[in-house]
Amino acid sequence: MEAMLKGYPVITEIPVAWGEMDALNHVNNVVYFRYFETARIDYFLQLSLMDDLQKTGIGPVLKEAQCSYKIPVTFPDTLHVGSKICDMGDDRFTMEYSVYSQKLGKITTVGRAEVVMFNFKTNKKAHISDEIRSRVTEIQAEKDVISV
Numbered sequence: 001m002e003a004m005l006k007g008y009p010v011i012t013e014i015p016v017a018w019g020e021m022d023a024l025n026h027v028n029n030v031v032y033f034r035y036f037e038t039a040r041i042d043y044f045l046q047l048s049l050m051d052d053l054q055k056t057g058i059g060p061v062l063k064e065a066q067c068s069y070k071i072p073v074t075f076p077d078t079l080h081v082g083s084k085i086c087d088m089g090d091d092r093f094t095m096e097y098s099v100y101s102q103k104l105g106k107i108t109t110v111g112r113a114e115v116v117m118f119n120f121k122t123n124k125k126a127h128i129s130d131e132i133r134s135r136v137t138e139i140q141a142e143k144d145v146i147s148v
Contacts, residue, residue, distance in 0.1 A: 001080055001100050001102070001105075004098070004100050004106075004107055005080060005082035005098060005100055007082075007084060008082025008083060008084045008098060009043075009046075009083075009084055009139045009140050009142055010039065010042050010043045010046055010082070010083045010084070010139070011080050011081065011082050011083075012035075012038055012039040012042045012080070012081045012083070013078060013079070013080055014035055014038060014078070014079045014080075014081060015076075015077075015078050015079075016073060016074070016075050016076060016077040016078070016079060017075070018075045020075070021074065021075055024072075025074060026072035026073060026074050027072070027073040027074070027075075029067070029069065032067050032069070032099065032109050032111065033065055033067065033111075035079065035081050035097075035099060035109075036065060036067070036081070036083075036097050036111050036113060038081070039081040039082070039083040039097055040062075040083060040095060040097075040113065040115075042083065043083045043084075043085075043095070043139075044060060046135075046139055047132060047135045047136065047139065048135065049132070052129075052132070053120075057119060057120045057121040058117060058118065058119050058120070058126045058129075059117070059118060059120065060115045060116070060117060060118070061115065061116050061117075061118040062113060062114075062115055063092065063113075063114040063115065063116045064113065064114045065111065065112070065113040065114075066111060066112050066113075067109060067110075067111040068109065068110050068111065069108075069109055070106075070107065070108055070109060070110070071101070071104060071106055071107075071108040071109075072108070073099075073101055073103075073104070073108050073109070074103075076103070077101055077102060077103040077104070078102040078103070079099050079100065079101060079102070079108075080099075080100040080102065081097055081098070081099050081100075082097065082098045082099075082100070083095055083096070083097050084096055084140065085136050085140065088128065088133065088136065089128075090127055090128065091116060091117050091125045091126060091127050091128060092114055092115060092116045092117065092125075092128075093114075093115055093128065093136075094112060094113070094114050094115075095112065095113045095114075095115060096110070096111070096112050097109075097110060097111040097112070097113075098110050099111075
């Protein structure tokens with residue numbers, strides 16, 4: 001697992017629930033977006049973005065998400081979702097996800113998301129602060145991820 005998720009500074013463990021499977025007996029396609037959300041929030045907690053939101057009124061908003069399904073996942077299994085920031089602009093950043101199946105020993109799914117920083121007080125986009133940029137660099141450097 002470590003080799004396949006190398007470069008992902010935050011790894012979220014998620015057990016597959018029986019109720020996440022569909023009529024074709026594998027995890028339903030929409031459930032992966034929930035897995036990505038869980039991993040994204042774990043990354044945000046590492047960045048203290050949710051604390052910043054409470055203090056400043058500025059926080060992340062999901063603009064776009066995409067998913068590529070490679071191998072079906074079935075119950076029972078435990079997934080490890082790696083997340084990282086691969087690109088950063090003035091007011092937005094792109095995250096990448098890889099889902100590793102413990103049962104299959106393979107990456108089963110990959111995804112991307114674009115996140116925009118938003119000022120909830122003014123209802124306008126906001127710039128990513130230097131403090132957040134610095135925290136991203138620190139988190140990514142801890143796992144030998146190329147700085148953004």
